[in-house]
Amino acid sequence: MARFIDDLKRTHHAGELRATDEGKVVVLFGWVANYRDHGGCVFIDLRDREGVTQLVFDPELTGHGELPRAAHENARALRSEWVIGARGIVKSRGANKNAKLPTGDIEVHVIELAVFNKSETPPFEVADDIDTGEEKRLQYRYLDLRRAPLQRTLRVRHRINQVTRRYFDEAGFLELETPIMVKYTPGGARNFLVPARMHPGKFYALAESPQLFKQLYMVAGFDKYFQVVKCFRDEALRLDRQPEFTQIDVEMSFVNQDDVFRAIEGLVFRIWKEVLGVDLKTLYPSGRFPQMPFEQSMRLYGNDKPDLRFALPHVDITDVIVEHGGGGIPFFKPIADKFKSGEYRRDLPAEIVKVLRLPAELASKLSRTETDKLEEFVKGMGAKGLARARIAEDGSWTQSPLAKSITPELRQAINARAEAKEGDLLLFQFGRESVVQTVMANLRLHVAKRLGVIPESGHGGQWNFLWVIDPPLFEYDDEKKTWVAAHHAFTRPHDDCVGLLERDPGKVLCWRYDLVLNGFELGGGSIRLHDPEVQAKVFRALGISDDEARAKFGFLLDALKMGAPPHGGIALGMDRLAMLLSGAESLRDVIPFPKTQKGTDLMTDAPSGVSAEQLVELHVRTVEAP
RNA sequence: GGGGUGGUAGUUAAGUUGGUUAUAACGCCGGCCUGUCACGCCGGAGGCCGCGGGUUCGAGUCCCGUCCACCCCGCCA
Numbered sequence: 001m002a003r004f005i006d007d008l009k010r011t012h013h014a015g016e017l018r019a020t021d022e023g024k025v026v027v028l029f030g031w032v033a034n035y036r037d038h039g040g041c042v043f044i045d046l047r048d049r050e051g052v053t054q055l056v057f058d059p060e061l062t063g064h065g066e067l068p069r070a071a072h073e074n075a076r077a078l079r080s081e082w083v084i085g086a087r088g089i090v091k092s093r094g095a096n097k098n099a100k101l102p103t104g105d106i107e108v109h110v111i112e113l114a115v116f117n118k119s120e121t122p123p124f125e126v127a128d129d130i131d132t133g134e135e136k137r138l139q140y141r142y143l144d145l146r147r148a149p150l151q152r153t154l155r156v157r158h159r160i161n162q163v164t165r166r167y168f169d170e171a172g173f174l175e176l177e178t179p180i181m182v183k184y185t186p187g188g189a190r191n192f193l194v195p196a197r198m199h200p201g202k203f204y205a206l207a208e209s210p211q212l213f214k215q216l217y218m219v220a221g222f223d224k225y226f227q228v229v230k231c232f233r234d235e236a237l238r239l240d241r242q243p244e245f246t247q248i249d250v251e252m253s254f255v256n257q258d259d260v261f262r263a264i265e266g267l268v269f270r271i272w273k274e275v276l277g278v279d280l281k282t283l284y285p286s287g288r289f290p291q292m293p294f295e296q297s298m299r300l301y302g303n304d305k306p307d308l309r310f311a312l313p314h315v316d317i318t319d320v321i322v323e324h325g326g327g328g329i330p331f332f333k334p335i336a337d338k339f340k341s342g343e344y345r346r347d348l349p350a351e352i353v354k355v356l357r358l359p360a361e362l363a364s365k366l367s368r369t370e371t372d373k374l375e376e377f378v379k380g381m382g383a384k385g386l387a388r389a390r391i392a393e394d395g396s397w398t399q400s401p402l403a404k405s406i407t408p409e410l411r412q413a414i415n416a417r418a419e420a421k422e423g424d425l426l427l428f429q430f431g432r433e434s435v436v437q438t439v440m441a442n443l444r445l446h447v448a449k450r451l452g453v454i455p456e457s458g459h460g461g462q463w464n465f466l467w468v469i470d471p472p473l474f475e476y477d478d479e480k481k482t483w484v485a486a487h488h489a490f491t492r493p494h495d496d497c498v499g500l501l502e503r504d505p506g507k508v509l510c511w512r513y514d515l516v517l518n519g520f521e522l523g524g525g526s527i528r529l530h531d532p533e534v535q536a537k538v539f540r541a542l543g544i545s546d547d548e549a550r551a552k553f554g555f556l557l558d559a560l561k562m563g564a565p566p567h568g569g570i571a572l573g574m575d576r577l578a579m580l581l582s583g584a585e586s587l588r589d590v591i592p593f594p595k596t597q598k599g600t601d602l603m604t605d606a607p608s609g610v611s612a613e614q615l616v617e618l619h620v621r622t623v624e625a626p
Numbered sequence: 627g628g629g630g631u632g633g634u635a636g637u638u639a640a641g642u643u644g645g646u647u648a649u650a651a652c653g654c655c656g657g658c659c660u661g662u663c664a665c666g667c668c669g670g671a672g673g674c675c676g677c678g679g680g681u682u683c684g685a686g687u688c689c690c691g692u693c694c695a696c697c698c699c700g701c702c703a
Contacts, residue, residue, distance in 0.1 A: 040660035054663070080653090096661055104663090121654060124637055127664090131638055135695050188703035208703090235702045380629060382699055438699075488703045597696065 004029075004085040004114040015051020019105040021090045026108060028053060029116075031146070032082045033126065035075075042075040046086065046108075047126075049151055054098070054107040055086055064111045071113040081119035081126060081143075087112040134588070138602040141593055153582040153590045159275040160578060161228055164248055167270050171263065173224040173250070178213035180206060180230065185552055188488065190234040192243075200619040206232035209571065211488065212556050214251040215528055218567040219559045225251045228574060237597045240520065240576060240587050244595070248577075250525070251569030257511050257527055260568050261467060264515065264523075265289055267572075268465070275581055283463060289515070294471035302354070302441030304471065307519025309464045310453045314440050315355045315418045319346070320410070321430075327410025329402055331430060348506050353430040354440050355414065360423030362451050363390070368399070370450075374427070377446055383439045387428040391420045402428070445519065457585040459518055466516045473497075473510040474541065482543055487512055489538060490556070491526040492568075501537045508541075511568065517580055525570025532561050 004027070011026045030048035037043075042057040057075035061068035071086075078084065088110040098104030123139075124132040126146050137144040144150060165175065184191055184205035191205035207213075209231050217225045227249045234243060248267075252260060265288060272278045281287065297306050300313040322340065326333030335351050338344045344351065358366070366374075375386040389400035395415050397403040420426060427443065429436045448454050454462075473493050474483040483505045485491070493501065497508040511527035529535045535557070539549050549557060578590040588594040595601055615621065 034663075034665095036662050036665050038660050038662065038665080039658065041662090042660095043662055043665085045663070052663095056661085058660075060660085093661090096663090098663060100663080121636070125653075133633090133638085133695075135633090136637075138695090190702085211703090233702065236700085238702085239697075241702070376630095377698095380698060382629090435699095442698085485703055491703090596694090598694085600694095602695090 003112070004087075004116075008085070008087055008112075013050035014046050014048040014053040015102060017053055017090055017103050017106050017108070019092060022092050022106060024090045025087065025111075026090055027085065027087045028055075028108065029085045030083070031119075031126070032078050032080055032084060034080070035078050037076055042072060042078075044075060044078060044084075046084070051103060052101060053103045054093075054101075055088065056091075056107050056109045057113070058109055061109050061111065067111050068109075071110050074113050074115065075110070078115070079119065079121070081122050081146075082115060083117040083119070085114040085116060086110045135602065138588075138594070138596065141603050145592065150589065153578060153584055154592060156275060156582045157574075157578045157590060160271055160574065160581070163271050163274045164226075164228060164267065167267050168224075168226040168250075171224070171266070173226040174222055175227060176217055176222065176225050177227060178207065178210035178229065180232075182207045182213075185212075187485070187552075192232050192234050195618040195620050197618050208233050209247065210249050211490075212553075214249060214569060215490070215556065215564075215567065216559055218251055218253045219562065219564045221253075221565075223253045225249075225569075237595065237599060239585075240579070242575065242587055242591060242594055243599050245587075245591075246574040248523070248572040248574050249569070250571065251567060253565040253567045255527075255566070255568055257469070257513060257568065260525060260527075260570055261289070261513070264570055264572070268515075271577070271581070272463070278463070280463065280465075284465070289465040289467055291467040291469050294468055294509075297468050298437060301444065302437040302439075304468050304514055305516045305519055305521045306466065306468075307445060307448075307454065307464070308466055309460070309462045309518055310448050312356065312358070312444050312448060312453070314444065315357060316352060317355055317414055317417055318349055318352045320413045320417055321353050324407065324410040324413060327413075328405045328407040329410070330405065335430065349433055351431055352433045352436050353428065354436055355418050356427040356440060356444060356447070357418045357420055358425040358427070358447065360421065362447075362453070363423060363425035365451050366425065371399075371425070374443065374447070378429070378439050378443055381439045381442050382435050383429060384431070386443075387430075389426045389428075391415065391422055391424045391426070393422050395420075397426075458583045459580060462518065464518050468514045468516055469512075470494075470509045471512050472506060473508040473512075473538070474505045476506060483541060485538075485542060487524075487526065489542060489544070489553075490529045490535070492529045492531075493534065493538070498534060498537065501534075501541045505541045513570070515570070515572070520576055520580060521573070522576060522580075523570055523572035525568065527566075527568035530560060530564040530566050532557070535560060 008027045010029050012028060014028055014030050017026065028046055030046045032044055033047035033052055034045040035042065041059070044055040044057070045052050046055050057072040059069045059072040086108065088108040090106050091109050093105060093107050122143050123136055124130055124143070126143055128148050130147070145154070168175065181194060181204040184193065184203060189208045191208055194204040194206065196202045196204055210227060210229055214225055229247055229249050230244060231247050232244055235241070237243065250263065252263065269280050269287065272280050294304055297304050299316055300306070302314055321327065321332045322336045326336040332353065335353065338351070339346065371388060378386045387400070387402055389397035389402060392398050395412065397406070397411060418426060429439050449456050454460060472486055473491060475486040477484045491510045491512050493508050493510045500508050512524070513526065514524040515522045529538065575587050575590055579587055582590060584590050593601065593603070600606065
């Protein structure tokens with residue numbers, strides 16, 4: 001080995017040799033990606049992180065004594081994923097060029113070969129396209145990461161990191177760190193807890209976000225802060241959620257919402273330009289992303305992260321139902337009655353009725369059985385069923401369980417509201433507002449993917465950004481029968497809503513915002529409450545006593561009283577950004593060592609048990625769940 | 627907490643109304659081959675059918691339980 005690593009240093013990576021390098025003597029290090037033994041000569045595809053180069057072992061190679069003959073003899077034993085070094089001469093492939101490889105014009109005729117390490121037969125092929133299950137890939141993650149697609153996505157992460165740091169540095173932001181082991185504060189995501197050995201019975205929490213600390217940086221006068229930071233949340237996992245994830249975290253003083261938007265738009269434009277080579281100016285010439293009020297997003301798309309690469313808006317027909325007293329449909333009658341009796345508010349309805357209209361050209365692609373499958377889909381979302389109606393030439397409804405009982409007047413009114421024409425398909429949901437919104441939002445996406453309006457996954461070459469703004473400050477908790485903070489309790493309400501804090505909390509809007517890309521929430525933030533008086537009102541509306549507030553957030557409340565500047569910020573999900581930029585289908589593909597859906601690591605087998613002695617030292621006893 | 631999908635050679639899958647020795651492709655091992663690049667040709671090995679119980683003359687197949695992975699709802703300020 002001394003001959004190679006000590007004497008012969010690497011001259012090139014396996015992806016960089018070209019026809020112009022012909023005649024050079026080079027030294028390459030890497031892994032055996034493929035071997036083709038033709039008896040008289042052996043071909044090896046040598047792979048490193050930059051690409052693949054074909055090595056040729058020809059015993060007849062002249063001018064180097066017996067070396068090539070020995071190399072050829074040793075090459076016959078090479079197998080997949082062995083780690084080797086090779087010294088050889090770059091030669092043109094002549095008529096045997098390989099157009100599939102960037103290095104396909106040349107090959108390296110090997111003079112000397114060193115085997116640094118053998119490899120057992122890998123459990124799956126280290127190739128671009130494999131159909132191996134994710135379970136196996138995660139178990140042997142280091143092999144999975146050796147594959148070019150994952151090497152590429154991790155490079156995207158690297159680029160995002162570099163661009164982000166350069167951008168914020170140039171813009172006068174300071175990269176400052178915040179503690180990961182913090183005081184547990186209730187509310188929001190569950191925290192991972194860390195027993196404090198030196199304080200029996202007490203625990204640190206892993207930070208679910210740097211939120212409070214970055215606000216303290218503002219109070220301390222640092223003015224503009226950013227950090228690329230790990231956050232931890234002990235919640236159920238999803239395709240786009242991991243317990244340990246990375247945020248691009250930002251906070252700014254003396255700013256309003258628009259100032260934050262401009263800072264982030266600048267960052268996003270830079271990232272797209274420098275990571276993807278995409279100039280977003282062609283899509284957004286003003287350099288600004290469009291904005292949509294939360295209320296509009298919920299009404300038209302059923303959630304606060306609409307995918308606007310396509311239309312298919314929802315149509316809320318609750319008021320139409322109410323005006324027609326249910327219109328003869330048994331399910332609609334009790335809903336209409338509750339609005340008429342005043343039990344339900346028109347402006348904050350507990351139950352709603354919504355329609356998704358599929359225009360004829362899309363509806364015609366849906367067979368009856370496929371429509372039945374849609375019903376299965378929505379039932380999985382918590383829906384009781386999926387009423388539907390196809391519009392006939394005269395405006396009447398066919399293939400519909402509602403057709404028999406509905407009054408012609410209501411049918412006409414719904415057709416008019418939904419602008420339904422012959423051949424269109426109407427899909428209905430009614431009932432609890434939150435369920436209807438969830439079901440309809442998912443249905444809209446599902447149908448769009450099913451009918452090929454957008455691809456099943458990936459961006460499909462489209463980048464649709466949107467700021468969703470002006471959401472309510474509180475949401476009603478059905479179980480606790482009380483108003484709770486929709487996000488965190490330090491979001492600043494609109495000034496003209498402060499009077500509503502006590503009278504009608506549900507109507508209070510706030511300076512909170514989400515950045516949405518292709519239906520994914522890329523990030524969110526808010527302008528913070530820096531005024532202790534309004535802060536006290538918000539706590540009162542939430543039913544939080546002064547003592548309770550002190551116990552939970554005392555340090556922040558103190559800080560706000562000692563010259564806190566107006567401030568606000570945002571956090572972007574760095575993993576999601578990497579996922580969308582690289583076209584990966586899952587967050588797990590852009591996180592080097594991800595957890596499974598149950599939060600385990602299949603490679604290291606974390607989490608694991610610990611010894612009784614360790615538990616004693618930590619003053620921790622485990623108990624069976626009741 | 628709830629709903630759904632899946633688990634069979636190293637890998638990915640097939641396996642009929644329960645019925646001889648559980649198939650295939652790729653990979654692996656051995657042999658041949660100097661222009662292959664998904665090399666080719668010849669030969670070979672390889673199985674706790676996730677795990678545990680049950681029904682049956684007989685279970686990969688049917689039933690019950692359980693574990694693991696994935697997707698969704700709840701949850702994620």
